[in-house]
Amino acid sequence: MSQLLPQRADAIVAIATAPGKGGVGVVRFSFPCTHEISQQFEQFCLQFCGRMPAPRLATRLVLRDAHGHPIDDGLVLRFPAPASFTGEHVLEFQGHGGQAVLQAVMARAFEIARECSLQLRHALPGEFTQRAFLNDKLDLAQAEAVADLIDASSVATARAAAASLSGVFSRQVNALAEHIVHLRLLLEATLDFPEEEIEFLEKADAKGQLRTILHAHNALLASAQEGVKFRDGLQVVLVGEPNVGKSSLLNALAGEDVAIVSPVAGTTRDRIKQELNIRGVPLVLVDTAGLRDTADEVERIGIERTRKSVEEADLLLVLKDASTQTHPDLLGHLQLPKALPSLVVWNKVDLLQHTPDLPAGQLGVSAKTGLGLEALKDEVLNMVGIAHTPEHGFMARQRHVDALRVCGAHLQQAAEFAQQDDRILDLFAEELRLAHDALGEITGKMLPDDLLGLIFSRFCIGK
Structure with a gap:
């Protein structure tokens, strides 16, 4: 032990x-x-x-x-x-x-x-x-949900943790494992009687069963990825030139005066982080120093920290002033990570005579009047891949997602073997076994003692 x-x-x-x-x-x-x-x-x-x-x-x-x-x-x-x-x-x-x-x-x-x-x-x-x-x-997924329920930052995320504690996530994992075991049993039985191997894949509809398993796996992986976002929160970073209204938008979304707002360019010189809940999903909204060329050493340090915040972001909100005519290419200036989604937000639309007709991927808002803020919240969740609010899902952890990805890789390899003939049924069976073992890591059936000890050591005393 x-x-x-x-x-x-x-x-x-x-x-x-x-x-x-x-x-x-x-x-x-x-x-x-x-x-x-x-x-x-x-x-x-x-x-x-x-x-x-x-x-x-x-x-x-x-x-x-x-x-x-x-x-x-x-x-x-x-x-x-x-x-x-x-x-x-x-x-x-x-x-x-x-x-x-x-x-x-x-x-x-x-x-x-x-x-x-x-x-x-x-x-x-x-x-x-x-x-x-x-x-x-x-099981281990339910045990981890106990800690997640204690740490929940909103009613909605508490419901998601409670769903995991009640076994919603575990039942889906176990159902997927049962489908894999059923196909494994058919394979193992065939391997025990080599004279019956002929056309096994067709007779047992192994390919059809594997397609069903892959479909269930992909759906579970997508739900688990959302569950991780419910638990860990999202980092949304606001970038833009000075005086486009980044701090005003932060205050509007937070519902309080978190950041200093001033007409003086360069007022925000460092990152300001504010924890928020949008539709029950926890996130950290980061206000950053305005991007511009400056000789001020302190402001330059703030701009460099803006670039570091962008590297850690789940979503980038590129804020522009709808009331001006000059709009530089900030995205090129920042050299964004390839996989980072970004949304162009035009602030101060209340100063325009007519609401602008913007292309897809862009929104108009007014941090001053609140116009467009609800649509912005919906688009933020949509762009980070959250299809529903947490009360309809369950809580998950990154290790669960990692285990599901390992499981999926073995299932994909099994599918490749299934495209060949019955002479490689032993390899097919081995990939299914490895996929099943990966699922066991989620519920704790295949986890070593040292990792179990580490997981529980992060709980609070008395729980």
């Missing part, structure tokens, strides 16, 4: 609520289901609670120290294994949220554990969720 994975033979405890003052504080325990610890768990409950609490029923408890003095007055809940979050015996004390009170509860718990000869220790980050995964209460 890797050192990054903690020992599962110990009982663990942690304060499960955030640091600071609060109306309610939770101390959570999890006890492994060995015969010895199960007996010690009963003794612990009798001393900690005064009696064995009824399963899944909130019971009032006045917790007292070794001298009988009250520590806190709250509720205790017992969840017998395996019907608990971790799959082990779980006990929760819900008391008042002061840190001094919760620390006193923890101290009393360790005293009682020593009296019961119970090996109790502080839980590591993510260890409760890790035990739920190791006890088959959650």
